[in-house]
Amino acid sequence: MRILFPAVLLLWIAATGPVAAQEPTPPLLIRDVTLIDGTDGPPRPHHDVMVRDGRIETVAPTGGFDAFEGRVIDGSDRFLIPGLVDAHVHLAGGRRAAAEQQLRWLLEGGVTSVRDMAGDARMLAGLQQSLITGEISGPRLDYVALLAGTAFMSDPRLQAATRGYAEGESPYMIPVNEDTDAGAVVRLAKGTGATGVKLYAALDPAQVEALTAAAHEVGLQVWAHSAVFPARPVEILEAGVDGVSHAPYVIWDAAEPTPDFTLRAVGDFQGVPPDGAAMDRVVDAMVRAGTVFDPTLFVFERQAEADDDTARARAAWGAAFTRRAHEAGVIIAAGTDNAGAPLAGAWPHVHEEMELLVERAGLSPLDALRAGTRGGAAALGDLAHRGTVEPGKLADLVLLSADPTLDIAHSTAIERVFQGGRVVR
Numbered sequence: 415m416r417i418l419f420p421a422v423l424l425l426w427i428a429a430t431g432p433v434a435a436q437e438p439t440p441p442l443l444i445r446d447v448t449l450i451d452g453t454d455g456p457p458r459p460h461h462d463v464m465v466r467d468g469r470i471e472t473v474a475p476t477g478g479f480d481a482f483e484g485r486v487i488d489g490s491d492r493f494l495i496p497g498l499v500d501a502h503v504h505l506a507g508g509r510r511a512a513a514e515q516q517l518r519w520l521l522e523g524g525v526t527s528v529r530d531m532a533g534d535a536r537m538l539a540g541l542q543q544s545l546i547t548g549e550i551s552g553p554r555l556d557y558v559a560l561l562a563g564t565a566f567m568s569d570p571r572l573q574a575a576t577r578g579y580a581e582g583e584s585p586y587m588i589p590v591n592e593d594t595d596a597g598a599v600v601r602l603a604k605g606t607g608a609t610g611v612k613l614y615a616a617l618d619p620a621q622v623e624a625l626t627a628a629a630h631e632v633g634l635q636v637w638a639h640s641a642v643f644p645a646r647p648v649e650i651l652e653a654g655v656d657g658v659s660h661a662p663y664v665i666w667d668a669a670e671p672t673p674d675f676t677l678r679a680v681g682d683f684q685g686v687p688p689d690g691a692a693m694d695r696v697v698d699a700m701v702r703a704g705t706v707f708d709p710t711l712f713v714f715e716r717q718a719e720a721d722d723d724t725a726r727a728r729a730a731w732g733a734a735f736t737r738r739a740h741e742a743g744v745i746i747a748a749g750t751d752n753a754g755a756p757l758a759g760a761w762p763h764v765h766e767e768m769e770l771l772v773e774r775a776g777l778s779p780l781d782a783l784r785a786g787t788r789g790g791a792a793a794l795g796d797l798a799h800r801g802t803v804e805p806g807k808l809a810d811l812v813l814l815s816a817d818p819t820l821d822i823a824h825s826t827a828i829e830r831v832f833q834g835g836r837v838v839r
Contacts, residue, residue, distance in 0.1 A: 499790020
């Protein structure tokens with residue numbers, strides 16, 4: 415079971431590539447659109463975007479495709495952005511039917527890529543294969559294998575996601591102790607089809623460093639909680655991880671190390687200033703390492719809606735630290751940490767995450783949009799194919815009827831969603 419299902423899936427992906435190859439997509443021209451391409455440049459009015467074979471072939475000022483043969487969409491008075499990326503999801507608690515519903519909801523809401531940050535890899539591998547073959551509709555799916563200290567193995571969420579395995583025996587949620595062979599566990603993790611490993615809890619700095627080096631050696635990304643206890647945030651960053659999640663957890667760089675990872679959400683949010691010297695050390699380490707930061711403001715804001723002073727202080731502190739990180743030039747990715755099913759009439763929550771980045775963390779609407787596109791692709795380690803509207807990139811695009819750089823809430827003014835050049839909404 416450890417080897418067979420991942421090996422079959424990896425052979426399939428190797429044969430087909432990362433893009434769903436259902437039927438050839440006809441050439442597509444989006445004409446005379448205002449292009450917000452996800453790069454550092456401003457919006458560019460009166461541009462044409464030509465798509466062929468599922469990828470962007472040409473981006474040019476309007477007027478060069480008068481004899482175009484293919485589908486033409488009038489983009490006048492419209493705004494074209496890259497497909498959105500939710501860099502931190504948990505798909506429907508292991509229920510296949512609910513996950514399929516969630517994926518469809520995400521795609522129709524403009525989310526063309528997601529990163530699942532720990533779940534049942536057997537279900538996720540099956541979903542990924544069904545997405546590739548076109549049997550179901552949804553965003554492109556990346557997922558992780560989770561590595562954590564043995565103290566985490568009794569967590570009921572982990573046990574639910576590994577049902578059928580003896581404790582600590584699944585190849586995608588793997589216990590780590592002082593005798594663990596880092597190379598062996600990351601090879602096991604890669605065999606599940608994961609594109610990255612998630613360092614979760616109860617790991618010391620030496621373990622974080624060894625696992626990170628071993629994962630990079632086999633081509634896996636390394637994503638971590640910003641505190642994994644007893645490893646401090648700066649120790650995690652200095653180990654070379656590719657990305658860290660959850661803004662409030664960085665407060666633990668100003669506290670004594672503790673093996674009790676259950677304390678991660680209970681910091682001294684009144685006594686440690688988010689823009690003080692201790693946190694500047696964390697920000698500086700992020701900037702030096704080029705680490706992608708996934709603050710997940712959405713989940714902490716939802717928790718703050720309860721009548722709980724700690725939750726409100728935690729949400730405010732996390733937003734203030736995110737502001738400080740952004741001002742220093744840290745790469746921000748929009749991720750929601752959403753584990754729930756779609757709500758009737760609601761948009762995918764990454765739109766709310768971008769709004770919080772503006773309203774609570776002080777990003778401009780354009781910067782928040784970059785966090786939800788290019789930042790998300792950076793979090794996936796796939797800027798070569800996703801995240802911006804540029805020649806050679808996948809034609810994952812969203813056409814809007816209102817300008818999101820004037821008001822980030824306009825990210826929901828969706829007229830069409832394209833995935834690989836195919837209209838899916």
